[in-house]
Amino acid sequence: MIAEKSTITHNLLEQLQKHAGKIAFMPDAEIVSAIRHLESKGVPNNKHEDYKYCNIESVLRKEFKQVEQELNTLTSNDITPLKLEEAINLVVVNGNYSEALSEKMIVKGLTIKSLTELSSSEKELLSSQAKSETDALIALNTAFSGNGIFFQVEKNNVIPMPVHIIYVNSGNSNFVTNARNFTHIGASAEVTLIESFYNIGSSKVFSNFVSEKFVGENARLTCYTFQNEGSLSYSVNTNQVKVSKYSNYTNNTYTLSGELVRNNHNVELAAENCEAHLNGLFITNGTQSVDNHTLIDHQKPNCESNELYKGIAKDKSTGTFNGKIFVRKDAQKTNAYQSSKNILMSDDATINTKPQLEIYADDVKCSHGTSTGKVDTEALFYLKARGIGEENARKLLLQAFAQELIDKIEVASLKERVLHLFEKAL
Amino acid sequence: MISIKNLHASIGEKEILxxxxxxxxxxxxxxxxGPNGSGKSTLSSVLAGREDYNVTEGTVTFNGKNLLDLSPEDRAREGLFLAxxxxxxIPGVSNINFLRTALNEIRKYHGHEEMPAKDFLALVKDKSKLVELDSKLASRGVNEGFSGGEKKRNEIFQMAMLNPQLxxxxxxxxxxxxxxxxxxxNGVNKLKSKDNATILITHYQRLLDYIVPDFVHILYKGRIVKSGGKELALELExxxxxxxxxxxxxLES
Structure with a gap:
């Protein structure tokens, strides 16, 4: 097994190195250490507790033995349908920021640039939150990082419209992308950031995204993650978030398609009186697998976290929710709530849920709940007894189940897009 | 309108009708x-098409069709209504959306166009008055947080909206x-016409002071053991x- 593990990781490294150029913005020491960690650990398989239901090694063995990196060039025609009308649309193609395809708009307090344009002090921020030693996929991204976006809101600025980053992959043969983003929200600043993920080529992609997000004091960052990558996409989406005093971080994740989607959402509540809200909705069909892993690390007193994840698994698909909450010794008066609710639509579908609470403080309020079941047969009969056909009755009930998560979307065009795709997937 | 002949039904191994x-x-x-456990609710469930019951013998003809062959939704579309x-x-499904879907599916089944939104809302307003249902309840989830009385009034409101034959x-x-x-x-009486029919299933005579039946049947151990006019209910009381x-x-049980 060990031999095979190193073979798969080694093979991937070899192939990527063949195609990779020099990454100017990442310090050499980080790259060297990333490769070392990757070689020693190997990409995770199902023996790894955190990847029990998400065997990355097997995906790489089955689907990405040969990686050619024949990437497509995209035009604005490819991007137009992916844009959201009331947002500033930025585009990252195969991991690299495309200024040409992005909308140019000068907004006070907003800085958008590629990672190669970072100043030396800004460069030091990279890898300050996403550390190679914690996860082999962060290491993989660090070693082969694309030239992604540095997104900054300077202190005291409220950005009046949402910013939408479209991450789009497109290739001609099996390929791997490592998009990277750093988001820095200054003190007392506010912004809404939408990150959408697509694969529009005809080839399979292993998309390994890492985003580091820093929310400064008294700031507010509201994020939406929209995933509609289709059946050729295998993606890992890692968010490493650090939240400061009096600030508020929210992420709502909507997963509508993707053969394999793994979301690692790790949030440090690193100072007093801050809060994090993580919510997610997924619907899977066919043989898809969606795996939401969250970690909320309550480090200081008087912080709050809320999590609500809902999923609908059809056909032979799999949904997983693993929610870890740490309450450290110092973190008195913590409020932490977590809930995961799922509906199984077929006998062959699978749901795995695992709440993990580790509490080291003694004056805290923490709760978690999880439920998995089928569509309520009593409710179904009630609807049918009024003349509503089986299919519509089911749809009404599933829409009702998802509604509270769809209602969290405050950007109209995004809400419409999610609703449309959700209804289509039912 | 409906003709039930020698109907036998069981749940699991237990024969109830x-x-x-x-x-x-x-x-x-x-x-x-009938007394508790005589099979009253089983009869209504079997007629509405609840799948927990097995019909082992007998026939039910509804307007010339074999009712037992129809799905629950088709029975409703044919004009059968179970309160x-x-x-x-059903939290999350609004009463309004639920009723509009139901009404339009029934219309579609009979080859009619969907009801225009304006007409639909006028109908809602009109029919909710019939059972003195607060119009605010219409936008809430189906029966969500309704009191017992509101739930029952909502059933009659739905009946008024869907205008069933039986x-x-x-x-x-x-x-x-x-x-x-x-x-x-009062709502039920107002909906009564020469073209429709009502089956009241009840334990007590009290309801029959308000809705006067033409026939009273006593169900016991899964059979109708006695039938008569409205005086039978009084006698029973x-x-x-x-x-x-x-x-x-x-009677063997």
């Missing part, structure tokens, strides 16, 4: 009374105070079920 015969014509109101004894709460009211009087009972009964029980104790 053991040969029901009943004929209901347009314009008639029938009351089915539930325990209406189900309404089966399953213990609609249970859990109602006297005012709510009067409102519900005076004597209780004990006499019936004693008289028909010999």
């Amino acid at each position: 053991r040969g029901i015969n009943l004929e209901v014509k347009a314009g008639e109101v029938h009351a089915i009374m 539930f004894q325990y209406p189900v709460e 309404a089966i009211l399953d213990e609609t009087d249970s859990g109602l105070d006297i005012d709510a009972l009067r409102i519900v009964a 005076a004597k209780g079920y004990d006499e019936i029980k004693a008289q028909f104790e010999s």
Whole structure:
């Protein structure tokens, strides 16, 4: 097994190195250490507790033995349908920021640039939150990082419209992308950031995204993650978030398609009186697998976290929710709530849920709940007894189940897009 | 309108209906009374198409069609309505959206166009008055957080909206105070016409003071053991079920 593990990781490294150029913005020491960690650990398989239901090694063995990196060039025609009308649309193609395809708009307090344009002090921020030693996929991204976006809101600025980053992959043969983003929200600043993920080529992609997000004091960052990558996409989406005093971080994740989607959402509540809200909705069909892993690390007193994840698994698909909450010794008066609710639509579908609470403080309020079941047969009969056909009755009930998560979307065009795709997937 | 012949039904191994015969014509109101466990709710569930029950023998003809062959939704579309004894709460599905979907599916089944939104809302307004249902309840989730009385009134409101040919009211009087009972009964009476029919399933005579039946049937141990006019209910009220029980104790169970 060990031999095979190193073979798969080694093979991937070899192939990527063949195609990779020099990454100017990442310090050499980080790259060297990333490769070392990757070689020693190997990409995770199902023996790894955190990847029990998400065997990355097997995906790489089955689907990405040969990686050619024949990437497509995209035009604005490819991007137009992916844009959201009331947002500033930025585009990252195969991991690299495309200024040409992005909308140019000068907004006070907003800085958008590629990672190669970072100043030396800004460069030091990279890898300050996403550390190679914690996860082999962060290491993989660090070693082969694309030239992604540095997104900054300077202190005291409220950005009046949402910013939408479209991450789009497109290739001609099996390929791997490592998009990277750093988001820095200054003190007392506010912004809404939408990150959408697509694969529009005809080839399979292993998309390994890492985003580091820093929310400064008294700031507010509201994020939406929209995933509609289709059946050729295998993606890992890692968010490493650090939240400061009096600030508020929210992420709502909507997963509508993707053969394999793994979301690692790790949030440090690193100072007093801050809060994090993580919510997610997924619907899977066919043989898809969606795996939401969250970690909320309550480090200081008087912080709050809320999590609500809902999923609908059809056909032979799999949904997983693993929610870890740490309450450290110092973190008195913590409020932490977590809930995961799922509906199984077929006998062959699978749901795995695992709440993990580790509490080291003694004056805290923490709760978690999880439920998995089928569509309520009593409710179904009630609807049918009024003349509503089986299919519509089911749809009404599933829409009702998802509604509270769809209602969290405050950007109209995004809400419409999610609703449309959700209804289509039912 | 509906003709039930020798209907036998069981749940699991247990036979609950053991040969029901009943004929209901347009314009008639029938009351089915009986002690607990006699099979009253089973009869309404079997007619509405609840899947927990197995029909082992007998036939049910509804407007010339074999009712037992139809899915629950097709029975409703053909004009059968069951007012539930325990209406189900469905949070997240609004009453309005639910009723519009139901009404339009029924219309579609009969080859009619969807009802225009304006007409639909006018109908909602009109029919909610009939059972004095607060119009605010219409935008809430189906039965969500409704009181017992509101749930029962909502059943009659739905019946008014869908305008069925045959309404089966399953213990609609249970859990109602006297005012709510009067409102519900008043609604049912107003909906009565020469073209439709009503089956009242009840334990008590009380409801029959308000909705006067043409026929009363006593159900015991899965069979109709006695039929008569409205005076039968009064007799039952005076004597209780004990006499019936004693008289028909010999029926094998």
